[in-house]
Amino acid sequence: MFPTTYKKSLGLVFLLFSAGFAIWYPLANLL
């Protein structure tokens, strides 16, 4: 139960931050 929760949470953080950053760069260039 707990390992799965940790794995999922870490996965979510990885996903949000990396893809989020990648998407932020083009927007920042235009602002």
Add this chain to the structure above:
Amino acid sequence: MSKATRYSPKDKPSLNYTKGTLLYLFLVPLFLSVVLALFNTNIKAFILNGISFFLFLTVASLAKKGFVQEGNYHLNTFAKAPKVPYKMIAGYLLGTATFFTAFITGEQAFVKSAFLAIIATVGYYMFYGFDPKSDKFKNLGDISAEFVLETIHEAREKMTHIETDMQQIKDSDLYAKLSTAIAKSETILQTIQEDPKDVRVARKFLTVYIDGVAKVTDAYTSMDEKDITTQTKEKLHTLMDDVEVRFDKELQRLKNNNEFDLDVHIDVLKEQIKN
């Protein structure tokens, strides 16, 4: 006549109904970038951001397809593993989309972009997991899985057809009888999924009876309900009562079949112990 309409949920509720919505969030900043590039008349940025937007949109829709596939797989007791691993394809495409957006559209360093792409892909797999790989075929005996799946699929299609027709039936008594028939067919399908060997026993029921009910509802809904005589309606009600009895018998037969299996296994074990 009352203006009240019957409540009819469009889709069966699924556990994975909202899964994958998060991926659509990534489209918001990209959409803003496309709009900003358009306002600045920056053609290069407009095209590149547009490509990034479509890459992420494809990721989200492929992943969603994968989640629906996965949901159906988990919902059914008897299921084949998905043929096309949409979840996995979406994962790889997410890496590509992240790399493209950071390196080409966002003009970042190669290493940094590659790092972000790898982390995004790893994160995706950690959060969403992989596609189901193994087929869920239990108690198959000597029957081909394709045959069972096809039979179940055919029956489900006909049941959906009946359910669609039911929306037009205003006779509440008939509606209730049809609902009972559908619920019983669903139980029979469930029993078959749990013990697919029974498909042989139930094949006639699945092809003949459900099809018969579908044809009746079809003919019924093609007419104006007011034009149907009371006599015909009564006949139909009696028929539906018979159908219900028939469905109950079918369920009983399937259960007896399982009992027979149990008897055989008990006898075999008895013999083995004796020897």
